[in-house]
Amino acid sequence: MPLNIEKIRADIPILKEENAGKPLVYLDSANTTQKPQSVIQATHDYYTRYNANVHRSVYQLAEKATLLYENARDKVKDFIHAKNRNEIVFVKGTTEGINLVAHCLGRATFQPGDEILISQMEHHSNIVPWQIVCQQTGAVLKVVPITDEGELDMVAYASMLNDKTRLVSIIHASNALGTINPVEEIIQLAHAKNIPVLLDGAQSIAHTSIDVQALDCDFFIFSSHKMYGPTGVGVLYGKSQYLESFPPYQGGGDMIKQVSFEKTTYADLPYRFEAGTQNIAGVVGLGAALDYLNDIGMENIHHHEQALLHYATERFRQVEGLRIIGTAKHKVAVISFVMEGVHPHDIGTILDSCGVAVRVGHHCAMPLMERFKLPATVRASFGLYNIQAEVDILIASLAKVRDWFGHV
Amino acid sequence: MSDLTELYQALIIDHGRHPRNFCVSDHANCVLEGFNPLCGDRLTLYVTEKNNVIEGITFKGEGCAISMASASMMTEALSGKTVAEAQEIFKLFHEMVTEDSDKDFEALLGKLSALSGVTKYPARVKCATLSWHTLVAALAHSDKPVSTE
């Protein structure tokens, strides 16, 4: 079903704002998405009507707050088709989720010579935590190469899985290239050797429907702020067999059963990993974002964004001296590009003056930039609220870049 | 003039596309790299300094029009200056690109004042000052690459 795009655009208050005195053309949703009024309202309502600490009090207000918080957990469970609500852990974001697994699985159990497999297109948040684990344990980081199109080299991947591999940690969709990795095959190959797989779902969660049971991934991690929810909240999904075996991550309130100075016993899943007062308003806002996405339908969102991606890709191809970086067959609606003779930063500044917000730089993927021998790219990324007319404004603004910097 | 017109003056575009003194120098005695991790700008400065006088500066590297133009114009402006004079010029330059000052920078800094439009773009200040920070460190005979982060 096509999206009711006018209604959607009316739902997002910030789209009425200006950027540099022009109507805002927001093409940076891979960085963070804008928020529908219902999400803003849900956090507002939480603070105006329900605020109390969760899991800690007998009065009814706190019961309501706890219910809202736990309802959001059920919504997440349903959204990603997890088996059990205790497999849903609220964290700060993707970064913290990956660090949690790095700490509790990597640091706690990896031995010298063990291998951790990542890819050349990872975000820094799926590189650095593993480098720290390697320093602490003597494990070794192995990197699966990618092709010039920006696709994972699956032959290399298969050959790199071996008896020493303890974990495959892979980006589901690339923030810098848009590539959607063949995660079904990645997981099957790893599981054939009993190797668990972590998926960094930061860039896939808002763009396609996710079924962690069908995928059979062992960990799936994402951020609320990239799926129309508030900042400061993320989700770690982990199969309970793994989470049960994990040592605690942070110690404190709420993550315990019983504390004495001699011995402390830890709370059951998922609370064991939610030490201290959580971002309750953020979690409630995330719940509202899930309602919003469910109302529109992930299939419909996927079709809308894919149509936009194809339209934009065709338009980009006609721009003189422009080269798209990342031409994988399966992509989310992300287009990275460079223009001959003009640095991405200058392009960013000119687009800004036209009201167009894009990201320029290395996109927290410096090894990937190195792979393409580029210091930086310009990245336009689309969300469910973007329209073809905005692509047209972007293309017209690129002509302005040529006016300033000359033709190739 | 619009902010953009002020930022991308013809002189900047010209220096950005055709940077002057853009080569390795074998006889330089202060050589240092500078990075701007956020943007990926990187350059190497080759400074020939004798008895506290800058005899020449060349550079190599890649970056946006602002960082290339700033480096290129710096190599021209500081050639023949004493180290103390260069530091004084940097101070003024820094003030020009970061502060809302009503000094007559055209009179004080000549051609370099073409970069004054940067003040309106806080995100671009690092681009404009990368080569200058690198120069100051090179003159102090630092061997640690400069990073603007």
Ligand SMILES: Cc1ncc(COP(=O)(O)O)c(C=O)c1O
């Ligand atoms: C693929 C990917 N992984 C991880 C992250 C980190 O997410 P966060 O900053 O929300 O922790 C991002 C966001 O920039 C991302 O795009």
